[in-house]
Amino acid sequence: MTIVQFYRWGPVIAGLLLLFLIGLALQYATTSGVISPFVVPPPADILQSIPKLFIKEGLIGYFFVTVGITLSATLISIVIGLPIGWVLFRSPDFGKAYESWLGAIFSAPIILLYPLFLVVLGRGVTTIIVMSVVVGITPIILSTYTGLKGVPPVYLRVARSFNMASRDIFWKVYAPAAIPAIFTGVRLALIYVMINAVAMEFLISIGGLGYLVGDLYDRYNLPEMYAAVIFVVVASIIFFTIIDRTEKWLRRR
Amino acid sequence: MKISRLAAAAALAAATVLSGSAWAADTVRVANAQKGFWDQTIIMFGDEAGIFDKHDIDLEILWTDGGADAQQAVISGSMDVAFGTGMLGVISAWAKGAPVEIISASMTGSSDLYWYVKSDSDIQSMADTSGKTVSFSRPGSSTNLVSAKLVAAAGTDAELVPTGGPAATMTQVMSGQIDVGWSAVPIGLDREVSGDIRIIASGNDAPGVAQQTVRVQIANRNFLEKNEDAVKRFTEAYQEVLDWAYSGDEALQKWAEMNNLTLEDARSARDRGYPKEALQLYPLQGMDANVQEAVDNGRLDEPLSEEQIAEMTATAKKLHGDM
Numbered sequence: 334m335t336i337v338q339f340y341r342w343g344p345v346i347a348g349l350l351l352l353f354l355i356g357l358a359l360q361y362a363t364t365s366g367v368i369s370p371f372v373v374p375p376p377a378d379i380l381q382s383i384p385k386l387f388i389k390e391g392l393i394g395y396f397f398v399t400v401g402i403t404l405s406a407t408l409i410s411i412v413i414g415l416p417i418g419w420v421l422f423r424s425p426d427f428g429k430a431y432e433s434w435l436g437a438i439f440s441a442p443i444i445l446l447y448p449l450f451l452v453v454l455g456r457g458v459t460t461i462i463v464m465s466v467v468v469g470i471t472p473i474i475l476s477t478y479t480g481l482k483g484v485p486p487v488y489l490r491v492a493r494s495f496n497m498a499s500r501d502i503f504w505k506v507y508a509p510a511a512i513p514a515i516f517t518g519v520r521l522a523l524i525y526v527m528i529n530a531v532a533m534e535f536l537i538s539i540g541g542l543g544y545l546v547g548d549l550y551d552r553y554n555l556p557e558m559y560a561a562v563i564f565v566v567v568a569s570i571i572f573f574t575i576i577d578r579t580e581k582w583l584r585r586r
Numbered sequence: 587m588k589i590s591r592l593a594a595a596a597a598l599a600a601a602t603v604l605s606g607s608a609w610a611a612d613t614v615r616v617a618n619a620q621k622g623f624w625d626q627t628i629i630m631f632g633d634e635a636g637i638f639d640k641h642d643i644d645l646e647i648l649w650t651d652g653g654a655d656a657q658q659a660v661i662s663g664s665m666d667v668a669f670g671t672g673m674l675g676v677i678s679a680w681a682k683g684a685p686v687e688i689i690s691a692s693m694t695g696s697s698d699l700y701w702y703v704k705s706d707s708d709i710q711s712m713a714d715t716s717g718k719t720v721s722f723s724r725p726g727s728s729t730n731l732v733s734a735k736l737v738a739a740a741g742t743d744a745e746l747v748p749t750g751g752p753a754a755t756m757t758q759v760m761s762g763q764i765d766v767g768w769s770a771v772p773i774g775l776d777r778e779v780s781g782d783i784r785i786i787a788s789g790n791d792a793p794g795v796a797q798q799t800v801r802v803q804i805a806n807r808n809f810l811e812k813n814e815d816a817v818k819r820f821t822e823a824y825q826e827v828l829d830w831a832y833s834g835d836e837a838l839q840k841w842a843e844m845n846n847l848t849l850e851d852a853r854s855a856r857d858r859g860y861p862k863e864a865l866q867l868y869p870l871q872g873m874d875a876n877v878q879e880a881v882d883n884g885r886l887d888e889p890l891s892e893e894q895i896a897e898m899t900a901t902a903k904k905l906h907g908d909m
Contacts, residue, residue: 371684372662490623538724553678
């Protein structure tokens with residue numbers, strides 16, 4: 334392995350090695366009785382149960398339902414949140430007036446309002462998506478607003494000295510400078526949307542992986558339940574990889 | 587003189603030690619699945635009335651969010667006994683080797699469950715539910731099984747819809763999202779009195795359900811092995827609680843206050859939803875049907891043999907055989 338290869342793959346290998354060691358420790362703890370296997374099944378049992386999840390439980394369907402809900406809710410949050418963040422930035426009075434409100438909403442446990450959403454929207458995937466958008470939109474608005482506010486004035490002065498049109502200033506100065514902050518918001522939104530979506534699926538017994546985890550728990554199929562949780566993590570990793578690559582692609586442009 | 591003082595001190599010390607050991611009650615930690623339901627709440631009233639103290643049992647009750655959580659608390663050993671956990675979940679856990687033993691029945695039949703419609707609905711009985719929606723709490727629950735049996739017995743093509751707990755279901759029925767809602771006595775009975783809803787079926791209307799033990803009490807196997815006598819006294823105390831709760835109005839009064847009911851409404855609700863025979867601790871009934879439902883429901887890969895069922899119910903038989 335060359336030095337370049339080591340620096341590229343070293344962190345990945347280190348991460349996988351740590352995961353393997355944790356799995357090994359858990360295997361020992363659960364098989365030696367330190368941790369009851371009826372509370373946390375041995376990792377080997379969890380891995381063995383994965384084919385059963387695909388064949389018997391229809392995991393793929395549940396996986397794509399959760400991925401679909403998360404993707405839809407995040408995209409809707411972006412589409413609505415970015416313009417609102419821009420409006421708050423362009424109208425400083427609105428920005429000052431609502432920034433603290435948005436902060437309060439961001440930290441509020443909105444999931445507790447799920448009975449209200451059920452009554453208004455009915456018991457279905459729409460309810461989960463709408464609730465997830467409510468949760469996901471706030472970090473995007475806030476990060477867009479703070480990202481645009483944080484653009485150094487010197488950039489703008491230089492742009493104006495070149496007589497750039499407002500549209501060009503937006504696309505060539507504001508947007509590139511605010512992208513890191515906006516993507517921080519998108520990442521946060523994704524986390525909140527995914528947690529909310531899976532929790533709602535669990536609570537109202539509709540949808541994808543959250544529903545599957547709850548159902549397996551009720552049936553006391555613990556290895557399968559933990560395996561299903563692994564696929565929630567897998568879905569999360571896929572989303573983060575996509576966001577990471579999108580951000581890099583946009584920054585290169 | 588010195589000798590007599592020494593003897594007196596020794597006698598006092600011995601008396602203190604002996605009396606201390608005689609008075610030391612055994613602590614039993616109980617995970618209870620549903621506060622407010624008669625069959626699961628009278629244990630608390632009985633404890634307040636001092637019945638467990640009489641049997642040298644110091645009771646600690648933890649209210650959980652449903653039977654699955656209560657069962658998991660017992661499996662993990664953080665609680666000793668679980669009250670009112672679903673039979674199918676217990677069968678599944680026991681068959682998979684979890685350290686749990688059934689110590690007694692908790693509820694036989696489903697007279698506590700009922701299905702209702704808005705009073706202005708054109709549905710008069712389950713036979714009128716073709717093309718309609720019929721609710722249950724969550725997939726795999728007892729309400730799921732009973733509602734499926736009710737619809738099958740009625741021979742309609744009603745769609746079964748999970749709606750969550752009684753409160754959320756009531757909201758969905760009243761807002762017209764669901765045609766037939768479910769609830770458990772006493773929740774929602776005030777709406778029947780006020781004429782907002784009309785009850786169209788009881789859980790016991792489903793074929794075979796009245797003779798099926800649907801909820802049980804379980805103990806952690808390790809706790810049971812180390813505290814067999816305490817578990818026996820616990821069970822005897824609970825039998826006394828049952829007799830006390832049905833022989834007078836003290837428990838009923840407490841239950842009425844807990845559920846904001848008048849004493850007479852509480853009595854009517856109790857007699858309708860929880861007749862004393864439904865709360866009998868033994869025998870465990872309809873075990874073959876329970877095992878078959880566990881298989882149909884994906885909780886078991888294959889049915890248990892007669893020997894396995896006998897082994898699973900052996901502790902309850904041993905505890906109640908001579909009671």
